[in-house]
Amino acid sequence: MNGHIPICLRVNGQAYELSLDPRVSLLDCLREHLDLTGTKKGCDQGACGACTVLVDGERINACLTPAVQCDGVEIITIEAMAGHELGTKVQQAFLSHDGFQCGYCTSGQICSTVAMLAEHRHGRPSAVTEDLTEPAALTDTEIRERMAGNLCRCGAYNGIVAAIREVAEA
Numbered sequence: 001m002n003g004h005i006p007i008c009l010r011v012n013g014q015a016y017e018l019s020l021d022p023r024v025s026l027l028d029c030l031r032e033h034l035d036l037t038g039t040k041k042g043c044d045q046g047a048c049g050a051c052t053v054l055v056d057g058e059r060i061n062a063c064l065t066p067a068v069q070c071d072g073v074e075i076i077t078i079e080a081m082a083g084h085e086l087g088t089k090v091q092q093a094f095l096s097h098d099g100f101q102c103g104y105c106t107s108g109q110i111c112s113t114v115a116m117l118a119e120h121r122h123g124r125p126s127a128v129t130e131d132l133t134e135p136a137a138l139t140d141t142e143i144r145e146r147m148a149g150n151l152c153r154c155g156a157y158n159g160i161v162a163a164i165r166e167v168a169e170a
């Protein structure tokens with residue numbers, strides 16, 4: 001008995017049968033057990049957003065999530081964005097607007113953007129939404145607030161905001 005727990009992880013439409021130490025984070029599981037290294041480790045403590053992936057369509061920090069808690073949910077990582085309708089548009093807009101420099105934060109930014117646009121479409125307010133009775137326009141202030149959990153050490157924020165604005169307005 002090694003204390004490992006059997007789980008079935010569904011990532012990018014593929015099922016993986018694994019036996020994991022319950023202390024393994026989803027981030028380490030993706031990178032080290034499944035060789036899906038597009039998801040990046042920045043801080044490993046929930047502060048930078050580099051590890052953002054989608055779980056049942058919601059954005060989460062994979063570094064804070066035990067992999068064994070993800071048994072049976074649908075996980076989408078940056079590797080699947082090329083075949084994802086909205087993800088493709090977001091990636092193209094990041095390219096068009098120079099929304100990255102070193103690219104280390106970019107996979108997290110793109111996953112976060114895809115979920116954020118869905119949150120906005122469903123009428124969810126942000127901390128800067130003033131009128132909670134109306135759907136908020138996706139202004140630059142709204143975009144910056146809704147993306148505040150994704151840091152970029154290169155400071156590519158202007159390009160990131162322009163890219164998100166373009167996709168939101170399309």
Ligand code: FES
Binds near residue numbers: 049052
């Ligand atoms: S690596 Fe997960 S939030 Fe920074």
Ligand code: FES
Binds near residue numbers: 100104105106151156
């Ligand atoms: S592009 Fe380098 S950290 Fe964001």
